[in-house]
Each structure stands twice: as C-alpha cells, then as structure tokens.
Amino acid sequence: MKTPFSPPPHRLSAALWLILSVTAPAWAQHEGHAPVPAKDKVDYATMDHSRHGASGQEDGIDHAAMGHGDAHAASSDAPREPIPPVTQDDLAAAFPAVDHHAMQHASAVNYKATFNRLETWDGDHGTGQAWEGIAWIGTDTDRLWLRSEGERAGGRTESADVEVLYGRSVSPWWDVVAGIKHDFKPGDARSWAAFGVQGMAPYRFEIEATVYVGESGQVAANVEAEYTLRITNRLILQPLVEADFSTRDEPEHGxxxxxxxxxxxxxLRYEITRRFAPYVGVVHERSFGDTADYRRAEGERIRDTRVVAGVRLWF
Known part of the structure; x- marks a missing residue:
C-alpha cells in the first residue's frame, strides 16, 4: 500500500515509521488518494471568472456533457401528474345554462307609509292634536306620493289637506313632483295645482318646497326643512322649520x-323599533303680516308655544 509519508530518516526507528503510517488520516487514504499539499490547494478568490462563457464550458470543463441540463429539462417540462384536457362535459358542469324565467327577482314596485307626526298637547288654551303623514308607491325613479297634514284645537278642525302627486327622480337625492292638493279647512274646501321638489340637501337636510296655484289665480307656497341628529343609535333629535307664503289676501281663509x-x-324621539318611536318636543308658531291681523280679529293668538307628545311610525 502506498502511504503519504516518506521513509523515516535514519534517526527514527522502523517501529515509529510503521505507527505513523497506520495512523495516517482516513481521508488521505480514501481510494488511494494522497492529501493535497498546502501549496497545491486552489485559491478560488484569485481565479479569473471572466472567461466563463454561456456555452457551459469553463476552463475546459464541459458541464453540458455532465448531464445536468437534461435532468433540469426533464424536471421542468414533464409534470409529475399530467393535467387531462378540458372536455365539453367539464365546461357544461362548470357553466350550466341559466333559466332566467325560473329565477325569482325582487319586485320593482315598493311602497312605504310614514306618520312623521302624530301628536297631542294640553296647553293654556286647550288641548289639540296634529298629524303629518306621507306615503308613496312605485319604483326607484317613478312614484305616486300621498301627503296629508292637519291640526285640531278646542274640539274642531282648524286645518286639513291632502295632496296626490306624481314624483320623478331627477338625481340620486332629488325628486320633482306635480299633482293636486285639496284643502278641507280653513274656510271652504278648494283645490290647487301643485308643483315642487323634495329631497336631501347637502349636510343631510331634508327639504320640501311646493308651489300651489289656486282656481282663482291665487298662488301659495310652502317650504319645510328638517334635520335628523342621531344622538345614539336609538335616541334621535329632530329640528324642523316650516314657512307658508301667499300672493293675495284672503280674509275668508284667514x-x-x-x-x-x-x-x-x-x-326628541326614542326608537323602540325602527318602525315605532315615541317622542316629546316643543313647538313655537307665529303669524305675520295681514295673517296676524286676521287672527287678532278672530280673538286668536298670533304666537303660540306648546309642549307636545306623540309617536312616529312607519309601515
């Protein structure tokens, strides 16, 4: 066997030379190779890699001939489990034919009725009741509106009216309305042609503005604005302002x-449910101009402040 050690110098005995030969590192004796001398070790940091080409041959070594390229191509081109081709049955199962006639769609016609105010009071000048309601039926763009409000005091009806209007949506927040209004009180019953707009202004103010043209050419207008302030999820404060205008004096109607x-x-209301909400509040009313004079002549007050209690409901 060939050993990595030279014959011992004359000063070492033959036994010592034999021990060193037997105990030599195993890696030095692996397959009969001798350890690389330190002077023959390769310093890769000083090697010139600029000659490495794209052909796979570096310093005379043909890596392509080593078989690595074929193994990589085989691993990338051939899947472990080949995917079967998509058949017509697979497409039919993934995209079945839809029978639109058999589908159930939500109705395009909806409706809602709301009593915004259904209230009573007990003041210094007697008891009274008031109501204001609104209802509609139709689609998102075309609706039939029904509005009514009135007031009773001292056991008699002081004002009452009903309006039937067609509304057309002109924007996501506004409707244009047109129709008729019929006054039952005050005075003799009479009818009006009605034109107006209703919707939500910026900052969530709900606005109703309507102009009425009477049979004798009388023109009147009503503007109402309210705001919903949600204190909690159920406790809601709602301020409201309403104003009436006329172009002519009508003493018979006051x-x-x-x-x-x-x-x-x-x-201030508390929504026990979204459909049922009792409330309490305060209302101040004042007459102006000739209307105030007519009320004085009838012995009525031109100013009135009252505490009210009622319920708001919708269905």
Missing amino acids: TGSGLNKVEAGLR
Missing part, C-alpha cells in the same frame, strides 16, 4: 299676502 306663518319645532 291668510294675508307675503309671509303668513312660521313654525319651528324640536322633537
């Missing part, structure tokens, strides 16, 4: 030209 009346209210 109204004068110009600004007739302004009503301001503040109501």
Whole structure:
C-alpha cells in the first residue's frame, strides 16, 4: 500500500515509521488518494471568472456533457401528474345554462307609509292634536306620493289637506313632483295645482318646497326643512322649520299676502323599533303680516308655544 509519508530518516526507528503510517488520516487514504499539499490547494478568490462563457464550458470543463441540463429539462417540462384536457362535459358542469324565467327577482314596485307626526298637547288654551303623514308607491325613479297634514284645537278642525302627486327622480337625492292638493279647512274646501321638489340637501337636510296655484289665480307656497341628529343609535333629535307664503289676501281663509306663518319645532324621539318611536318636543308658531291681523280679529293668538307628545311610525 502506498502511504503519504516518506521513509523515516535514519534517526527514527522502523517501529515509529510503521505507527505513523497506520495512523495516517482516513481521508488521505480514501481510494488511494494522497492529501493535497498546502501549496497545491486552489485559491478560488484569485481565479479569473471572466472567461466563463454561456456555452457551459469553463476552463475546459464541459458541464453540458455532465448531464445536468437534461435532468433540469426533464424536471421542468414533464409534470409529475399530467393535467387531462378540458372536455365539453367539464365546461357544461362548470357553466350550466341559466333559466332566467325560473329565477325569482325582487319586485320593482315598493311602497312605504310614514306618520312623521302624530301628536297631542294640553296647553293654556286647550288641548289639540296634529298629524303629518306621507306615503308613496312605485319604483326607484317613478312614484305616486300621498301627503296629508292637519291640526285640531278646542274640539274642531282648524286645518286639513291632502295632496296626490306624481314624483320623478331627477338625481340620486332629488325628486320633482306635480299633482293636486285639496284643502278641507280653513274656510271652504278648494283645490290647487301643485308643483315642487323634495329631497336631501347637502349636510343631510331634508327639504320640501311646493308651489300651489289656486282656481282663482291665487298662488301659495310652502317650504319645510328638517334635520335628523342621531344622538345614539336609538335616541334621535329632530329640528324642523316650516314657512307658508301667499300672493293675495284672503280674509275668508284667514291668510294675508307675503309671509303668513312660521313654525319651528324640536322633537326628541326614542326608537323602540325602527318602525315605532315615541317622542316629546316643543313647538313655537307665529303669524305675520295681514295673517296676524286676521287672527287678532278672530280673538286668536298670533304666537303660540306648546309642549307636545306623540309617536312616529312607519309601515
């Protein structure tokens, strides 16, 4: 066997030379290779790699001939489990034919009825009741509106009216309305042609502005604005301002030209459910101009402040 050690110098005995030969490192004797001398070790840091080409041959070594390229191509081109081709049955199962006639769609026609105010009071000048309701039926763009409001005091009806209007949506927040209004009180019953707009202004103010043209050419207008302030998820404060205008004096109906009346209210309601909400509030009403003069002549007050209690409901 060939050993990595030279024959011992004359000063070492033959036994010592034999021990060193037997105990030589195993790696030096692996497959008969001798250890690389330190002077023959390769310093890769000083090697010139600039001659490495894209052909796979570096310093005379043909890596392509070593078989690595074929193994890589085989691993990338051939999947472990080949995917079967998509058949017509697979497409039919993934995209079945839809029978639109058998589908159930939500109705395009909806409706809602709301009593915004259904209230009563007990003041210094007697008891009274008031109501204001609104209902609609139709689609998102075309609706039939029904509005009514009135007031009773001292056991008699002081005002009552009903409006039937067609509304057309002109924007996501506004409707244009047109129709008729019929007054039952005050005075003799009469009808009006009605034109107006209703919707939500910036900062969530709900606005109703309507102009009425009477049979004799009388023109009146009503503007109402309210705001919903949600204190909690169920406790809601709702301020409201309403103003009436006329272009002619009508003593028989107790109204004068110009600004007739302004009503301001503040109501606090608690929604037991979304459909049922009792409330309490305070309302102040004042008449102006010739309307105030007509009320004085009838012995009525031109100013009135009252505490009200009622319920708001919708269905």
